[in-house]
Amino acid sequence: MTWKTLDDMDLDGQRVLTRVDINVPVENGKVTDTTRMERIAATVQDILARGGKPVLLAHFGRPKGERRDDMSLKMLVPALQDVLGADVVFADDCIGPVAQAVVDTLEENQVALLENTRFHAGEEKNDEALAAQMAELGDIYCNDAFSAAHRAHASTEALARLLPSCAGRLMQGELQALESALGSPERPVLAVVGGAKVSTKLDLLSNLVEKVDMLVIGGGMANTFLASQGINVGKSLCEHDMTDTAKAIAEKAVTTGCALLLPRDVVVAREFKAGAENEIVLTENCPSDAMILDAGPDSVAHIKQAIDDAKTLIWNGPLGAFEIEPFDAATNAAAKHAAARSEHGQLVSVAGGGDTVAALNKAGAAEDFSYISTAGGAFLEWMEGKVLPGVAALDQGEKATAEG
Numbered sequence: 001m002t003w004k005t006l007d008d009m010d011l012d013g014q015r016v017l018t019r020v021d022i023n024v025p026v027e028n029g030k031v032t033d034t035t036r037m038e039r040i041a042a043t044v045q046d047i048l049a050r051g052g053k054p055v056l057l058a059h060f061g062r063p064k065g066e067r068r069d070d071m072s073l074k075m076l077v078p079a080l081q082d083v084l085g086a087d088v089v090f091a092d093d094c095i096g097p098v099a100q101a102v103v104d105t106l107e108e109n110q111v112a113l114l115e116n117t118r119f120h121a122g123e124e125k126n127d128e129a130l131a132a133q134m135a136e137l138g139d140i141y142c143n144d145a146f147s148a149a150h151r152a153h154a155s156t157e158a159l160a161r162l163l164p165s166c167a168g169r170l171m172q173g174e175l176q177a178l179e180s181a182l183g184s185p186e187r188p189v190l191a192v193v194g195g196a197k198v199s200t201k202l203d204l205l206s207n208l209v210e211k212v213d214m215l216v217i218g219g220g221m222a223n224t225f226l227a228s229q230g231i232n233v234g235k236s237l238c239e240h241d242m243t244d245t246a247k248a249i250a251e252k253a254v255t256t257g258c259a260l261l262l263p264r265d266v267v268v269a270r271e272f273k274a275g276a277e278n279e280i281v282l283t284e285n286c287p288s289d290a291m292i293l294d295a296g297p298d299s300v301a302h303i304k305q306a307i308d309d310a311k312t313l314i315w316n317g318p319l320g321a322f323e324i325e326p327f328d329a330a331t332n333a334a335a336k337h338a339a340a341r342s343e344h345g346q347l348v349s350v351a352g353g354g355d356t357v358a359a360l361n362k363a364g365a366a367e368d369f370s371y372i373s374t375a376g377g378a379f380l381e382w383m384e385g386k387v388l389p390g391v392a393a394l395d396q397g398e399k400a401t402a403e404g
């Protein structure tokens with residue numbers, strides 16, 4: 001760990017400007033999933049316990065510089081108070097006199113929540129002047145928004161360069177988990193990559209074949225790999241214009257010594273709906289009028305074997321159309337198997353991505369995974385080998401090393 005953390009900071013009496021990601025699902029003005037709020041609680045409680053004043057900065061949605069009532073952070077206050085167990089005082093702006101007044105009058109065990117940073121156009125432009133106005137509200141900057149760290153915005157990047165800065169507890173945990181999965185992992189490392197398309201995960205696949213020992217490709221994207229081998233995938237989701245790319249990735253895997261595992265058998269159906277009539281066929285026998293919607297039992301056995309052989313697992317993307325039963329079977333079986341091995345200390349398992357986490361929760365497997373990231377886009381970019389601007393801008397710790 002090379003970034004300063006809260007442990008490196010004297011928080012007593014300090015205003016700690018804390019960037020969090022509470023971009024949570026909301027329906028009819030009510031928060032329906034508080035996971036991201038729960039995951040920032042350790043940071044807020046640590047700041048309070050050490051005599052600091054937490055001043056939270058956050059975005060919600062994509063208002064593109066416009067003030068919008070349906071994207072005001074005010075609606076998050078009741079849920080945030082419940083989760084944090086502290087009084088949350090809301091400021092109607094994230095800069096200027098309104099914010100200043102709230103911060104100046106903050107009492108012991110109170111948390112300030114400033115209005116959506118994206119109501120200012122300068123936020124997404126990483127505007128230094130906007131960041132300077134934010135900086136007036138704090139003595140220390142703490143970034144606990146790993147899931148927004150792939151954005152170079154005023155509150156995630158420029159601001160970090162204006163104040164003494166450190167990573168919050170969630171940011172620290174996310175970076176440690178990713179480091180143990182891909183930075184210096186226990187080998188063999190297995191990556192499971194599924195989801196809809198090859199085109200959205202090209203950089204990911206390309207980086208993973210260089211870094212991991214085994215790569216399971218599942219979901220819709222496996223169809224593109226099968227098609228690249230000349231296999232007829234019928235009416236399946238398949239990017240026929242990406243078959244050369246899939247072939248190139250498979251060839252790269254051979255040169256890097258990464259074992260590529262594609263489905264051997266698949267579950268096919270003629271309709272994409274719950275309980276649709278379906279059958280299990282060998283991949284090369286997909287009927288021309290059918291769609292591949294899940295991996296078959298032989299493929300699952302193969303994936304379980306790979307999980308048994310691995311010491312570390314990185315997972316992004318479901319293995320089938322998991323939202324619709326029975327096409328969640330392969331994802332459920334593999335997830336439960338990985339969870340059991342993790343629970344028994346035989347595997348370090350790290351997963352991220354919105355649909356992935358939903359699938360692992362649905363399988364009842366998420367709790368036993370070693371680490372579930374709160375991030376989608378940022379998790380992918382980190383796994384693609386990209387530098388996250390929100391992380392890079394933080395102050396380096398004393399023990400910083402050249403390898404970062």
Ligand SMILES: Nc1ncnc2c1ncn2[C@@H]1O[C@H](COP(=O)(O)OP(=O)(O)O)[C@@H](O)[C@H]1O
Nearest residue numbers: 195196219220292293317320321353354355356
């Ligand atoms: N064989 C398949 N055919 C069609 N869609 C699929 C198939 N396998 C997986 N999917 C779809 O892929 C989507 C998830 O992919 P993705 O968004 O890449 O995952 P994540 O959000 O975890 O990164 C799900 O909606 C799932 O239904």
Ligand SMILES: O=C(OP(=O)(O)O)[C@H](O)COP(=O)(O)O
Nearest residue numbers: 021023147148151375376377378
């Ligand atoms: O929810 C988020 O992204 P994610 O769903 O990719 O994890 C973050 O809050 C970033 O939001 P953005 O993609 O509007 O910059």
